[in-house]
């Protein structure tokens with residue numbers, strides 16, 4: 001069975017309470033539950049990791065190769081700042097899908113630039129919970145085509 005690691009960046013643990021007008025009312029727990037259900041349907045194994053700390057995310061990506069065949073990542077604010085996360089993804093050569101709940105191109109200009117995008121196979125942005133589900137499906141498709 002193929003294995004997919006889902007990584008959530010900073011402040012995503014606060015979903016539900018955090019800026020509901022932007023991110024909706026869904027909690028991270030509900031997102032992970034929906035992903036676990038989708039993973040079961042697609043017959044893949046899924047694991048979740050959330051951290052507010054850039055270095056911890058870099059470490060998790062560095063170790064991902066021990067377990068994961070693909071990564072789905074919402075780097076949150078680090079999307080726009082983290083050379084370290086981009087380099088970690090480039091270093092491991094595991095197919096990666098970048099996801100965002102909100103449409104980052106409809107928001108403040110500083111969110112329009114993703115430093116992560118060049119290290120990802122593709123990006124899904126703006127569909128709320130569905131960004132994650134579509135992201136998981138995209139990762140599954142990438143693994144099938146491998």
Ligand code: DQA
Nearest residue numbers: 074075076077100101102111
């Ligand atoms: C986000 C978008 C980022 O700009 C923001 O910093 C987040 C969440 C999203 O899922 O829409 O924390 O990645």
